[in-house]
Amino acid sequence: MPERKNTNIQRFSLKNLWMFFSVISVSVCTFLFLEPLDAIGAPDITFRTNIIKFYDMEPEEIFSNNNEAQSVSEGSFEPEVSWNGDIFEEGLASGDLQTVYNSLTFSRWTKNTESNRPWLWRYRQKKNEHPSQPSFSLSYSIEDDSGTSGRLTHTSDSGSWLEVTVIDQEIFDNSNNNRWRFFGYARLEFDISNARRSGKYQGTILTTLTYL
Amino acid sequence: MTLKKLLGSLALGAILIAPFGKTLHAAETSGSTRIKVTLPQIIILHYISEISLDFTTDLSTTIDEGSGSWTTAWDGINTGGTAELTTGNLDDRPTFELEGHTTISTSVPNVWAVRGLAENGEATVSITDNGTTLTHTHDNGSDTIELSGFTISSAGENTGTTMDVALNGIARADATLGDVNFTMDLVDADSAGDYENTEVAEFEYTITTVTI
Numbered sequence: 001m002p003e004r005k006n007t008n009i010q011r012f013s014l015k016n017l018w019m020f021f022s023v024i025s026v027s028v029c030t031f032l033f034l035e036p037l038d039a040i041g042a043p044d045i046t047f048r049t050n051i052i053k054f055y056d057m058e059p060e061e062i063f064s065n066n067n068e069a070q071s072v073s074e075g076s077f078e079p080e081v082s083w084n085g086d087i088f089e090e091g092l093a094s095g096d097l098q099t100v101y102n103s104l105t106f107s108r109w110t111k112n113t114e115s116n117r118p119w120l121w122r123y124r125q126k127k128n129e130h131p132s133q134p135s136f137s138l139s140y141s142i143e144d145d146s147g148t149s150g151r152l153t154h155t156s157d158s159g160s161w162l163e164v165t166v167i168d169q170e171i172f173d174n175s176n177n178n179r180w181r182f183f184g185y186a187r188l189e190f191d192i193s194n195a196r197r198s199g200k201y202q203g204t205i206l207t208t209l210t211y212l
Numbered sequence: 213m214t215l216k217k218l219l220g221s222l223a224l225g226a227i228l229i230a231p232f233g234k235t236l237h238a239a240e241t242s243g244s245t246r247i248k249v250t251l252p253q254i255i256i257l258h259y260i261s262e263i264s265l266d267f268t269t270d271l272s273t274t275i276d277e278g279s280g281s282w283t284t285a286w287d288g289i290n291t292g293g294t295a296e297l298t299t300g301n302l303d304d305r306p307t308f309e310l311e312g313h314t315t316i317s318t319s320v321p322n323v324w325a326v327r328g329l330a331e332n333g334e335a336t337v338s339i340t341d342n343g344t345t346l347t348h349t350h351d352n353g354s355d356t357i358e359l360s361g362f363t364i365s366s367a368g369e370n371t372g373t374t375m376d377v378a379l380n381g382i383a384r385a386d387a388t389l390g391d392v393n394f395t396m397d398l399v400d401a402d403s404a405g406d407y408e409n410t411e412v413a414e415f416e417y418t419i420t421t422v423t424i
Contacts, residue, residue, distance in 0.1 A: 053248045081265045199251065211239055
């Protein structure tokens with residue numbers, strides 16, 4: 001009985017062990033083929049998931065003063081009036097009103113100085129896994145809660161919206177001897193031409209990082 | 213070829229191919245971030261600061277007061293008659309365009325406009341009647357026109373001293389325009405000429421707007 005048992009173990013090890021390692025090798029190599037080599041030491045990329053609240057727009061960003069209430073004298077009006085009180089000439093036309101504001105846009109960076117978050121995305125990777133400086137590209141897109149591109153909408157009125165454009169981006173290199181560390185920021189420009197309401201406007205920014 | 217050899221060949225091939233996988237396609241990763249920004253309340257009031265109503269049509273007419281008969285003595289002295297003109301029997305037709313009234317109600321169109329941002333997109337506009345009198349001073353004294361009953365309206369609706377209007381955002385083209393309505397009492401206007409407010413820094417009416 002003991003000899004018979006030993007014989008069985010020997011037969012299993014010789015034949016199936018080679019097959020086992022062969023299958024494992026094929027699986028590993030197939031995975032390496034399908035995934036980029038960087039997956040071995042894949043970078044740790046983090047996108048800010050908690051909400052970024054930009055600092056409120058201030059009246060001085062569109063007016064020459066920091067007053068949210070503006071009154072504008074449009075001069076004099078001398079219409080003719082009939083003896084029954086009829087006046088057919090109009091005093092103001094909307095197209096002739098004084099502009100008042102200096103700008104219809106304001107901008108904010110996705111960093112501490114202009115929002116409640118220090119960065120929009122973060123890239124970290126060990127240098128011994130990637131000796132040369134990583135090269136990657138970035139793209140941004142913005143949409144409101146209904147999926148309309150390039151805008152944020154008012155939280156209670158979808159007909160009131162801001163046109164939003166990413167007008168600048170910045171990468172801060174905070175690498176040390178052991179790691180590549182980059183932090184990314186985007187600068188958003190908000191156009192209030194189509195805003196009807198004060199209050200909160202919201203949406204989503206999608207950041208796509210492509211690394212080679 | 214045995215199964216063992218086949219698997220071994222596959223593993224070797226995969227190992228040889230694996231390093232080239234990196235160049236076959238770039239890695240891409242993306243993340244979504246919620247963003248919010250808040251706009252302040254903004255209100256812009258445009259107003260005509262001086263209104264001069266010009267009654268361009270001079271009232272000039274001749275009135276035939278009908279026929280009359282007088283008894284005349286041979287010495288030329290009238291001893292009686294039936295149609296002598298008195299202040300009490302003059303035909304009122306010189307003021308026929310006033311339809312027998314001494315007051316004229318008028319509406320001055322588009323003499324104020326509002327635009328801006330509010331939490332619900334509206335603002336309250338109100339008018340204050342300052343109760344002033346227009347005066348015409350001449351060699352024989354002075355005459356007056358009393359202004360009263362100031363109200364506001366917009367698009368022909370909501371005549372009153374207070375009304376809520378849409379702000380429609382900050383674009384000039386979408387501003388809400390409004391009228392001022394009032395009554396002129398000419399009972400003490402006994403002379404032609406310019407009637408004006410003689411009180412310095414005193415206005416006939418004041419328009420106030422407040423975001424809702």
